[in-house]
Amino acid sequence: MQQDKIVELIKTHPLVKDLIALKEVTWFNPEIAPTAEGLKDVGLTKDDIADAAARLNRFAPYIAKAFPETQPSKGIIESQVRPIPKMQQALTERFGMPLSGKLWLKQDSHLPISGSIKARGGIYEVLKHAEDLAVQAGLLKYEDDYSKLFSDEFRQFFSQYSIAVGSTGNLGLSIGIMSAKLGFKVSVHMSADAREWKKQKLRANGVNVVEYKTDYSVAVANGRKEAQKDPTCFFIDDENSRTLFLGYSVAGERLKKQFATLDVTVDNEHPLFVYLPCGVGGGPGGVAFGLKNAFGDAVHCIFAEPTHSPCMLLGVYTGLHEKIAVQDLGIDNLTAADGLAVGRPSGFVGRAMQRLIDGYYTLQDQEMYQLLALLDETEGVRLEPSALAGMPGISRVLANQEYLQRMGFTKAQLDNATHLVWATGGGMVPAEEMEKYLAKGRS
Numbered sequence: 001m002q003q004d005k006i007v008e009l010i011k012t013h014p015l016v017k018d019l020i021a022l023k024e025v026t027w028f029n030p031e032i033a034p035t036a037e038g039l040k041d042v043g044l045t046k047d048d049i050a051d052a053a054a055r056l057n058r059f060a061p062y063i064a065k066a067f068p069e070t071q072p073s074k075g076i077i078e079s080q081v082r083p084i085p086k087m088q089q090a091l092t093e094r095f096g097m098p099l100s101g102k103l104w105l106k107q108d109s110h111l112p113i114s115g116s117i118k119a120r121g122g123i124y125e126v127l128k129h130a131e132d133l134a135v136q137a138g139l140l141k142y143e144d145d146y147s148k149l150f151s152d153e154f155r156q157f158f159s160q161y162s163i164a165v166g167s168t169g170n171l172g173l174s175i176g177i178m179s180a181k182l183g184f185k186v187s188v189h190m191s192a193d194a195r196e197w198k199k200q201k202l203r204a205n206g207v208n209v210v211e212y213k214t215d216y217s218v219a220v221a222n223g224r225k226e227a228q229k230d231p232t233c234f235f236i237d238d239e240n241s242r243t244l245f246l247g248y249s250v251a252g253e254r255l256k257k258q259f260a261t262l263d264v265t266v267d268n269e270h271p272l273f274v275y276l277p278c279g280v281g282g283g284p285g286g287v288a289f290g291l292k293n294a295f296g297d298a299v300h301c302i303f304a305e306p307t308h309s310p311c312m313l314l315g316v317y318t319g320l321h322e323k324i325a326v327q328d329l330g331i332d333n334l335t336a337a338d339g340l341a342v343g344r345p346s347g348f349v350g351r352a353m354q355r356l357i358d359g360y361y362t363l364q365d366q367e368m369y370q371l372l373a374l375l376d377e378t379e380g381v382r383l384e385p386s387a388l389a390g391m392p393g394i395s396r397v398l399a400n401q402e403y404l405q406r407m408g409f410t411k412a413q414l415d416n417a418t419h420l421v422w423a424t425g426g427g428m429v430p431a432e433e434m435e436k437y438l439a440k441g442r443s
């Protein structure tokens, strides 16, 4: 973008100046609408979420057989939610302010099969594709016991087809492992920032890993191009996929059931704030869509991004969505936060969710590392850096009088609030990598 264009953009959108300066920024969305209104922008409904949930239930017997670690949950890929009171106390000291309400952690970091939030959307899209192919070929009926897919006959059938995806790491892990298990040929196009251990794990699972020296958007574009050449190849489009989005959205109703079991009340007098790390937007957008459908106006979703990759904030705040990338402003998109190193947001998610997300903020990598060490010290939970992005959210909300007053929150409501940090990854980080993360955070 030319310098005079940037100057003009800053005149109409002053926060852009702070984004370029890599300052930590918080922006609460003035366009936020009642849930029933906002949901009209999405183009997907509660029925679509129910359809996705039913599909995952059909596949559960297969998942339980193919991945024995999912047998305790009968093949349902779900994570635990737990209170983190010691971390809340530590954050009160760290931020030097009282933090009312109760802080919880949603441990998608420890989802089975691929150890990140991508075990929701990524795996779901592969399963849907497999189901479509098998049903069309007359090999499968919706009423069947899907554990029959775990067989040489089906692996043979799926081996005629291939799947491709572009990824910074975690999406590739989910799609690679799931596709290979079913028998597909699968290529993962990995951006330069992807971790070596993730590539190794994929290769060990029989996945073709294509490496790039460039960032995520180039890896995606190349994956897409490759797939176009081959009619038997299915490209999973992280930037635009409604299917991925719906896979994530199933989390909403499931969380509602978990909270009910744990006697956590969520209603207008007991608001729920959810802090979601955001890369291209599909994961947090899909989860937020599910949450809005499950909890309505009682839930408030806030997205968190690295100061070096604030693509969704930039896209929604300027209204330019996928038409602007952080690199257009000279921001380098270099961050230690796997999954969040994305320069250009999903235009689909930005527009679909533009009146449903209460706010956005950025934080520095160093902050993620320090919070990583603090969570380990206080609660004994180990995450990868990106998964800590949601942790400062509670303080950003409670420190913002403009937002709190505009929303009309009373002291009683804030005292009764639940603040949920969505921990998106880290369960499969090798021990020696984790030690390096911890050392960085402690120093």
Ligand SMILES: *Cc1c(COP(=O)(O)O)cnc(C)c1O
Binding pocket: 116, 117, 118, 170, 171, 277, 278, 279, 280, 281, 282, 283, 284, 285, 338, 339, 340, 384, 386, 387, 424, 425, 426
């Ligand atoms: C992918 C990812 C996210 C964000 O999901 P998007 O769909 O890219 O927005 C957050 N955290 C982790 C660990 C991820 O891998």
